[in-house]
Each structure stands twice: as C-alpha cells, then as structure tokens.
Amino acid sequence: MFLDIEDILNGDHVDQEVSIRGWIHRTRSSGSIVFAVLRDPTGIVQVTVKKGNVAEEKFQDAKNALVESSLAITGTVHEDDRAPGGYEIRANDVKVYDFAEAYPITKDMSEEWLRENRHLWIRSQRMTAIMKIRSTMTGAIHEFFRELEYHEFTPPILQPNQCEGGSTLFEVKYYDSKTYLSQTWQLYAEAMIFSLGKVYDMSPTFRAEKSKTSRHLTEFWMAEMEAAWLTYLDVIEIAKDEVKYIIMRILEENEKELKFLEVDIENLKTMVEKEWPTITYTEGLQMLKEKDGMDVEWGKDLRTIEEIAITKHFDTPVAVIQYPKEAMAFYKPIEENAQAPGPVAKCFDMLATDGTEIVGGSERDTDLKALIDSLEAEGEDIANYDWYLDLRKYGSIVHSGYGLGVERVLAWICGLDNIKDAIAFPRTMNRFKP
C-alpha cells in the first residue's frame, strides 16, 4: 500500500514505516548518502538512502538514478528541519521502475524550450498547480449551472457557417465538401433553449485569428450559457455570480497551489464579497476622457489600451454594456432605452482587473427582418442561416447568453503573464506541437 506524499507532509506518519512511489525531482549524493527529492501528484518529499541501510545494489541504484526516474521507497518517516517541507523518509528499501535518461529540462530554461517540451514541463510544480486549479474551475462551472437547474448541452464542433463576424475559421475537409471548426456554440444553443430552456456547456473553440499575443489561443475552451426569457441585464448578473463562484471554489480547494503561484489570496477573498460594477460604453468613454485624457471617438470599439485604462479605476472586474451597434455582430439587438449619441446594442463585455476580456455576451435579436438586414450588411449569404432564421418563426422569445474564456479567467485568477500556461498543450498561430 502506497501513501500519497501529501499524507507524509501532514505529519501523521512520523516514526512509522511507509511506502511511497513517484519520480525523482532532485537528487544529489555525498559519498555514502543519497538525497533524493521524490515527487508525486500530491507533493514532494526528501528521501535519504544511506550506504549500509539498504542492500549495496539498491544503494547503487539510488545513486545512479537520474532526475525523473520512477521509483518506490519504503522507509521510516522522520521530522527533520534540514529536509524541505520538514519531513524526510529514511529508506530501507528502494525499487527503481525505470532509470530515466538525462532529463532535458534543467535549471535554465527558455520559454521556447519549455513549450517545445511541454509534454515534460507539465510535470513541473508550477504547471501541476495550474492544472489542479483548472480542474477545480471547470468542475465549479458545472456545479454553478447545475445548481441553477441548467442543462448541459453539447454542440456540434463541425459547423457549416460562422457566427462571430470577423473571426476567421479553421476549414475542415468534409468528404467532398467543406465545413468549419466551431468558433461558438451560440447558434445551436439558441435552438436548444426552445427545448431545454436554460443550457450551458464547456467546449473547445477554434479561431484562426492572426493574433500573436499573450492573450490568444487558436484552440481554447469556452464556457457558455443561453437562457430563454432572460435579458442581457439578467445574464450579466449570472456572469458575475459565475466568476465569483469559480474564485470561491478555487479558494476552498487550491490554497496550496495559489500560494505556490504567489497569488494574492486576500485580494481574491475580498473580490468575491464586493459588488462588481456595470457601466455603459458611453460612460466608459467619459471616464477615459476625464481621468485618463484619452479621447476616443464614439462608435469605435474599445481597444486593449483603453480597456486596461478603464479597469485601472476598479478593484474588481467590471461589466461594460451597450457598445455601439455598428461595431457588433449581427445577432445583437438595438437597445432603445439607452442614453447614448448613437444606436447601441444589448450586449456586454466583462473586463478583468488586468484589462483582459473574460466574458462577452448579449441579448439575441428576435426581429427576423433586423437579422436579415444585419447579415446582408455584413455580406453574408442568407441561405447559410436559414435554419437559424427559422428560430424566429416558431414561437420566438427574448433570450440571452454569454461565453466565458476558461483560459482567460484561469490566467487572470492565477496571475499568469501568458495564457499559454493556462492550458496543458497550447495551440497558437505558430505552434500546434506537442
């Protein structure tokens, strides 16, 4: 029976004989004693192997095993200040499963090298911590929506047409014709609300944008929701609750990992308790003018630099609503009750405290003619959308939804400076290996 290393570090097994198994994280030898730090999914612990305490052959094995060799150790747990973590196992038996070759990842590593060796780098304490938090996060999203009695609906990934105007699609050969990888589940979710009412999903999303930044992936996971009878103002509040719930669950489950990543835990705690503001696009422009001296022409979409400036005035994420209709995708309806110099849409973005867009959503236009006009204005072939337009012909109702970028939120919560570390095997414009 093998214990988790975590259990040793809890101090419950002092002076007991235990067995653990894992991989060598660090190793050094000093004549007749070998210090090996062993790693398993739960933590790291120092093991000492002394000449004479184990069979000579096993001592040599311990001495010769390089970093990442896999082995099992049986020994006695001792409390010892000299050991990292405060506990060590003094071995009386060693079994090496596999002697590793010289591990290519050593002390000095460039970003590029680590990405080329991502299949090995995911063993690092840093990536392990991030991936544990990611698991908590995706679990929390399911919990959150199921608690609200949403149904999970999984959309097709191969889709015949685009949705987000401007985003480029990955084309897939489909027998003798062609189709595209999903860039959103939205159109299908809009169909499903007539059946299930309230739906959510988390699914891969593909965007062939030529964006080479620390905030973009070509394949990422989007957590979306769509609900009948709700307005965009209703779902904004759900989005705020969802992100707060994600943070709360991570605080409950991953304190150790957050500390390892040097995340400001107190800051996250207070953020969960605060009200998150909602401002309009027009108010945002005013704020930029008055507080930042940035003069943005009304009607232009907010650029990265402006989003960062706005978020600097808040200590929580902020929802920005009612962007100019002109700059928005075809399905976002006009908000008639807005105070703005021009037509605005029933839509919102949520900006995290570092200025990244973590959520985007809207009400969906129910006016058949308006939809057709918008599509035509964007140069789309109406025939490609016939099934979607059907949804407006049979009992059309008000409905809204949004999408949350899983990696964006994770990177923000963990304070990662690059979104590529928020997913195990990132896909970007220039890299789809390993």
Added chain:
RNA sequence: GCCGUCGUAGCUUAGUGGUGGAGCGGCUGACUGUUAAUCAGCAGGUCACAGGUUCAAAUCCUGUCGACGGCGCCA
C-alpha cells in the same frame, strides 16, 4: 495584415572583423546531512539555413526558415 525582438554545445549564454569561451546538465573519481551541494578530470560546436562583401565572417549585407512579443481583432 502591420510593427518589433531573437536564433552560438542537450540547456542558459559570453563573444561586433583576426585560433569559438563559460555555467548548468552528462560521464569518471572523491566526499556520511545535502538543500537545483562541493572538489578534480573528461566528452560535447554545420555559430538556424543559403548567398554575398572581405586577405579573413558567429560578427557586416541580402534573402529564407523558425521562435517570441506588440498593434488590430477577440474569450
């Protein structure tokens, strides 16, 4: 699509016109308490690729390839 940075040993790098060095890692040896130990020694190079300038190119020029970042766009 536009702008910029980088490419030298397995890894991290020094080297701006004149015989390619070092640290880490590996191997050999020493060491009974290390903290990504220390000490001695050994091996390891198509200076991304192609062309050009020059008596001489890792170094200067042109092109290509690769990687990274920023803008725009987006989650």
